[in-house]
Amino acid sequence: MPIRVMLVDDQELLRTGFRMVLQSQQDIEIVAEAGDGVQALEVLATTPVDVILMDVRMPRMDGVEATRRICALQDAAAASDPGSDTGPRVLILTTFDLDEYAFAALKAGASGFLLKDVPPTELVAAIRAVRGGDAVVAPTTTRRMIDRFATVLPSSLPPAETPELARLTEREREVLLLIAQGLSNGEIAARLSLSEATVKTHVGRILTKLQLRDRVQAVVLAYETGLVRAQH
Known part of the structure; x- marks a missing residue:
């Protein structure tokens, strides 16, 4: 079954770029897109998603707050039914390495941290890893991120x-x-x-x-x- 991905970014051009890269993969399917956190939560209410590529800085609701709410819903679902699939994993996308907002999203429960200029092969590998339950923050990035914040x-x-x-x-x-x-x-x-x-x-x-x-x-x-x- 393909990995169901949602793209959340207020820049349509960036979403288009990610879509073109990911649609070429047989095991990945773009099932939804959103321009901000509010729209993302609305879409998730009706659309099954495995992995969310989440921008940080967006209007109405940013990626940090959206991640916090998504992960809170997952925690509530896991508490009521420990054996259930608790919903999508969140991969944070940011223009700047060590972005303090991205760090906050990781604390809120995101499973990974990627720069928007990540090579296509690494993006695809990150989505697969997160879907499998792993985190995708590389050890060197983790070390620098924690030392900074x-x-x-x-x-x-x-x-x-x-x-x-x-x-x-x-x-x-x-x-x-x-x-x-x-x-x-x-x-x-x-x-x-x-x-x-x-x-x-x-x-x-x-x-x-x-x-x-x-x-x-x-x-x-x-x-x-x-x-x-x-x-x-």
Whole structure:
């Protein structure tokens, strides 16, 4: 079954460009478009979508607020029916690397962060990855993004007193620390002398215990709790 994609951007020319790239893929189908967050929410009420390519800066309702509302609906659906498909994943699109609005959208629950000039092959790969449940913020981008914005994140409690981290085993805390440093599963496996499958299991348990959507939110939480602090 093709991956159902919705394009949300107030610039029709950009939507046209993305549409041309994506329609050439046999496993991707453009099922809807919207010019702002308000229209996107209206469309989602009647149209099944797997992945949303979401612009950040738009009139009426920007991509941050739209992402927050979409993810809130998904969380409510998951709470009432844990086994259900909770709806679309959001990929944030921005003109500027390390855009503070894009960062806010990631905190709101978006599953990825892409620049609008992303090469077509990377865009397609990102959509497939997000549909499969992965995040698409590259480790190097995660590291730079967090280092840039961690100063705005509260971290009043030391790690030992943080309730969230108390749920984790020592090994899981160790894995979370390396995730927050921007390491991939393969790099974490090499660092800890574990198999990549074991690391993936640890990551899954961390996300479940902390009730996080993906490793992007895990990175944010690691900074919020003070497990990791940005270097400036």
